[in-house]
């Protein structure tokens with residue numbers, strides 16, 4: 001059964017069609033990159049998959065996760081879906097973390113919310129999760145607060161939370177855009193490593209063709225609410241059909257020239 005199946009998804013906000021007939025699929029264990037210019041509808045596609053569209057938006061079409069329909073699903077089902085079947089990591093971890101809650105409490109919160117935390121095991125579990133994502137000195141870091149961590153460390157906390165419930169699908173919406181380049185590479189490598197080990201499928205939203213090409217099995221290109229091209233990294237890098245895809249490839253070479261060349265060489 002297909003892990004994530006989005007079919008003919010159309011999203012309208014205030015009479016404006018912002019996602020227009022999008023169909024995309026992620027199989028178990030597959031890594032799919034979703035790339036496109038700002039405002040092309042990438043985040044709304046992710047939010048719709050989590051049943052988290054703004055109340056002003058209306059969606060038609062179908063989104064199934066492991067066969068179950070998300071559009072119009074009950075609050076109860078959506079709660080189970082989020083943070084259990086689907087883990088998510090967003091761009092800015094600072095806003096997703098509660099400044100008054102310790103790192104340790106954050107780390108175990110998804111397991112707790114889904115009744116999967118064994119009584120008396122919170123501290124041990126938090127330490128294990130901090131360790132899993134390479135946070136330094138897990139025993140002391142779990143007692144600290146989000147503002148005491150670097151951006152990269154906070155994003156590691158978000159990844160640990162997202163992966164803690166062993167989701168079958170990880171949705172990552174520009175997970176490293178707010179981080180500097182060297183930290184970006186390490187955080188992406190960590191995500192790749194953890195999802196590969198758990199067998200989770202990944203939908204990775206990015207602006208950067210170099211990132212999509214090096215991290216994904218397949219890339220979906222969006223422009224103005226529509227999918228304009230889909231292919232393997234090799235196809236899109238060497239033989240893009242669309243002018244827009246070619247521009248994304250050129251931009252990747254231009255903006256992260258050396259790193260992009262190295263990553264593309266690894267991917268090809």
Ligand SMILES: Nc1ncnc2c1ncn2[C@@H]1O[C@H](COP(=O)(O)OP(=O)(O)OP(=O)(O)O)[C@@H](O)[C@H]1O
Pocket residue numbers: 013018036037038039040041042043044045054056
């Ligand atoms: N809550 C909202 N109310 C009204 N319009 C919205 C809302 N959220 C998104 N939009 C509009 O929908 C379109 C798609 O937005 P979306 O956030 O999905 O783009 P994106 O591809 O994720 O862009 P970016 O790369 O900048 O994150 C944009 O034109 C945006 O202005």
Ligand SMILES: [Mg+2]
Pocket residue numbers: 042043044173
């Ligand atoms: Mg976005």
